[in-house]
Amino acid sequence: MSVADLSTTFSNAWFPTPVFTASGCASSGKELAQFFPLKDIGAVVTKSIMNKARLGRPTPRMAETPSGMLNSIGLQGPGIDTFIEKDIPWLVEQKARIIVSIAGETIEEYSTLARKLRSVSGISAIEVNISCPNVENRGLVFACDPEASRKVIDGVRRTIGGELPIIAKLSPDVTDIVSIARGVVDAGADGIALINTVLGMVINLSTMRPHLGGKTGGLSGPAIRPIAVRAIYQVHAAIPDIPILGMGGVTSGRDAFEMILAGASAVSVGTASFGNPMAIPHIQEELKSLLEEKGFKQMKDAIGFAHRSDEQHE
Amino acid sequence: MSSINKNAAQLRATIVGNKLVGQYHQILISVGDLVDKCKPGNFVAISVGGDSSKMILRRAFAISRVAHSTSFGGTMELIVAPHGQGSKWLCAQPEGAIIDLVAPLGSAFGIPTEPVQVLLVGGGYGSAPLFGLAEVLKSRGCKVDMLLGASTSSKIYAPMEGKRSVNSLRIYTEDGSMGIAGKVADPISELISDLDVAVIYSCGPMGMLAAISAITADKDVVHQCAVEESMACGIGICMTCVLPVRNEDNSISMLRSCIDGPVMDGANVMWDLVGKNPTVTQ
Numbered sequence: 001m002s003v004a005d006l007s008t009t010f011s012n013a014w015f016p017t018p019v020f021t022a023s024g025c026a027s028s029g030k031e032l033a034q035f036f037p038l039k040d041i042g043a044v045v046t047k048s049i050m051n052k053a054r055l056g057r058p059t060p061r062m063a064e065t066p067s068g069m070l071n072s073i074g075l076q077g078p079g080i081d082t083f084i085e086k087d088i089p090w091l092v093e094q095k096a097r098i099i100v101s102i103a104g105e106t107i108e109e110y111s112t113l114a115r116k117l118r119s120v121s122g123i124s125a126i127e128v129n130i131s132c133p134n135v136e137n138r139g140l141v142f143a144c145d146p147e148a149s150r151k152v153i154d155g156v157r158r159t160i161g162g163e164l165p166i167i168a169k170l171s172p173d174v175t176d177i178v179s180i181a182r183g184v185v186d187a188g189a190d191g192i193a194l195i196n197t198v199l200g201m202v203i204n205l206s207t208m209r210p211h212l213g214g215k216t217g218g219l220s221g222p223a224i225r226p227i228a229v230r231a232i233y234q235v236h237a238a239i240p241d242i243p244i245l246g247m248g249g250v251t252s253g254r255d256a257f258e259m260i261l262a263g264a265s266a267v268s269v270g271t272a273s274f275g276n277p278m279a280i281p282h283i284q285e286e287l288k289s290l291l292e293e294k295g296f297k298q299m300k301d302a303i304g305f306a307h308r309s310d311e312q313h314e
Numbered sequence: 315m316s317s318i319n320k321n322a323a324q325l326r327a328t329i330v331g332n333k334l335v336g337q338y339h340q341i342l343i344s345v346g347d348l349v350d351k352c353k354p355g356n357f358v359a360i361s362v363g364g365d366s367s368k369m370i371l372r373r374a375f376a377i378s379r380v381a382h383s384t385s386f387g388g389t390m391e392l393i394v395a396p397h398g399q400g401s402k403w404l405c406a407q408p409e410g411a412i413i414d415l416v417a418p419l420g421s422a423f424g425i426p427t428e429p430v431q432v433l434l435v436g437g438g439y440g441s442a443p444l445f446g447l448a449e450v451l452k453s454r455g456c457k458v459d460m461l462l463g464a465s466t467s468s469k470i471y472a473p474m475e476g477k478r479s480v481n482s483l484r485i486y487t488e489d490g491s492m493g494i495a496g497k498v499a500d501p502i503s504e505l506i507s508d509l510d511v512a513v514i515y516s517c518g519p520m521g522m523l524a525a526i527s528a529i530t531a532d533k534d535v536v537h538q539c540a541v542e543e544s545m546a547c548g549i550g551i552c553m554t555c556v557l558p559v560r561n562e563d564n565s566i567s568m569l570r571s572c573i574d575g576p577v578m579d580g581a582n583v584m585w586d587l588v589g590k591n592p593t594v595t596q
Contacts, residue, residue, distance in 0.1 A: 024553075031550035031573070034319040047553075055558075055568050058591050062546045062554035066368040069546055073553045076568055213589060221370050251370075274547035275361065275370045277416060278324055 005298035006288060008042070008266045010243045011165035011190035013124040015097055015266065017042040018299055019256060019284040022247050022270030023101035023127055023169070024048060024073065028087035029094065035277040038096035041284060045268055046087065048103035048129040051112050053079035057134060058213035063202040068223030068249070069271060070200050072214035074134045075103055080116050092122035099167070101127040102156075107142075110152045114159040126164055127245075128156055128189070131171035131196035133218045143171040143196070146180050150187040157188030167245055169193035172227050178238045185242055193245040193268070194231045198224050221271040225249030229262045236263020236304050251279065253286020260287075260299065261306040318573055319549050321351040324416045329407050330386045337468050338439050339405040341392045343413070349380040349388030353422035354447035355540055355577040358390065359548035361414040362400040373400040374548045376517070376540065376576070377418065378442035379449075390417070393442035393471055419548050421577040423447050423515055423538055429455030430512035433505060434480070435498055435526060436462045437518020438469050443540065444517055445476035452479045459509060460484070463498025463522070467491040499525040506535055513538065516580070524585035537580035543571045558587040 008018040020043040026032055029044045038044055056076030063070045077083070091098050100123055104110040110128060117126060130152050131143035142148040153168050160166065168184040170177060172195040181192050197218025204211035228248025236244055246264030250256050251272040259267050272279035296302045331342030359372035379391045396405040407413065426432070432451055434444045441462045448458050458479060463486040464470045470485055470492055477483055485493030486500065499522060505511060506529075516526050517540040530537045545555035549572065556568035557575070560582045569575065
């Protein structure tokens with residue numbers, strides 16, 4: 001038996017497969033296009049873009065850790081205008097499904113970004129990154145504050161209208177992720193992306209100082225996967241109707257399947273692409289085989305399967 | 315298709331040689347026709363530690379030389395210092411071991427169109443790719459002189475066969491244990507005028523590259539340097555290996571040393587801003 005249907009949806013956006021790039025781990029797609037056609041995967045989630053060009057944080061920007069890595073990029077990017085002019089048309093030409101990730105320093109900046117994207121054709125959805133850990137002021141991590149989170153999503157929703165699905169990307173560095181998720185859904189988010197990196201630090205034993213130029217960084221990779229699975233499980237249990245874009249250390253089809261069982265409608269692959277440029281197509285193939293093995297005719301039937309009671313399992 | 319990583323391919327390749335040369339390992343990998351696309355300056359990204367490793371990132375190594383038709387077909391040579399966990403793992407791989415690699419990556423050294431005088435400057439095992447480069451330059455009729463430097467004699471990499479391609483080779487060690495006591499940058503200013511050097515090619519630690527750039531700043535010499543900044547992916551997607559580079563309009567860009575490098579124009583790299591918070595003037 002083969003899986004007839006790997007497709008997934010986020011509100012009105014349809015994707016042929018549930019395996020996407022993760023924002024910040026695929027730049028704007030050009031670098032990976034040498035290794036596989038971008039149209040063959042579910043979607044390209046572009047690197048979080050801000051209103052103005054940004055140089056980011058000083059080097060060193062990364063440190064490998066056991067089964068993971070810390071990064072401290074600080075949202076380096078060309079700014080939204082250049083991005084819309086150069087990167088979007090190229091991705092459209094590749095026939096890739098595009099999810100644009102946006103990041104702002106203020107609630108107004110998110111609305112400005114949404115306004116600029118409103119009339120751009122070829123975009124499937126917007127990921128609102130309110131949880132980048134690599135900002136100067138931790139108070140600016142909107143996703144750590146329920147009220148700020150709501151305000152950002154509310155502003156984007158009002159600006160963008162009802163057409164384009166909004167996916168709010170949340171941080172695991174909070175006491176109660178379910179309450180943050182409820183807040184952004186109330187404010188108009190159509191989906192939740194879980195999880196952004198976990199704030200961490202490495203001390204360099206030669207200099208006996210923090211290793212990263214930005215001192216702290218975001219931990220990613222298989223090391224954080226159980227945290228992601230837990231967050232997805234909790235949010236899906238509380239708000240089962242809201243689609244979740246799961247991420248955090250997905251490296252194999254097994255990992256993608258695990259997140260789908262926990263409640264993810266799709267998964268993003270980030271750090272795994274650093275170690276293997278072919279990670280995403282490989283994960284997609286492995287996921288397909290696993291779904292077939294377990295007897296799922298369509299991927300959608302597996303979403304949140306881990307929540308079913310044993311009676312339902314029959 | 316994109317123009318980024320346009321020659322790169324991922325393949326499983328066999329190690330066909332692994333021998334100790336001084337403190338370094340000379341590792342030979344059979345890569346078939348891929349050698350046709352490898353140019354001096356390019357690098358390779360290798361998976362380390364095996365499938366169940368806790369090391370999730372590839373390690374980048376400069377391709378020191380390629381050979382086209384050996385008994386193993388096309389081969390690439392790497393000179394590896396077993397310093398970290400990843401490079402130690404690679405150096406421990408026996409002949410016959412299969413590794414997962416992505417190559418060739420990054421920019422290459424530009425080769426002059428005219429047969430000019432060039433100076434090659436290597437620091438530590440940074441000298442490795444310069445020998446392959448020397449062969450190419452010599453075949454184009456360039457006159458090639460070389461300077462190698464390191465803290466001590468055991469860190470000098472200078473294979474006998476590599477010396478054939480160079481007109482002269484001078485070695486500098488900081489502790490005086492081999493060659494001339496001093497730093498490799500010391501004689502460069504004088505050599506530029508004595509030999510009428512048109513291009514300097516350099517590969518080695520950041521401090522050495524910065525010192526050469528300072529020397530060439532007010533001289534009519536092109537300085538092509540191969541930079542080394544820690545990188546997670548090697549293919550341009552992680553944005554960790556950036557260096558501040560001056561644009562034509564004097565603004566600064568943080569360029570990725572994996573795809574906009576490793577070979578960069580030394581005159582444009584803003585060495586004094588490396589590791590600092592650049593002002594947002596992009």
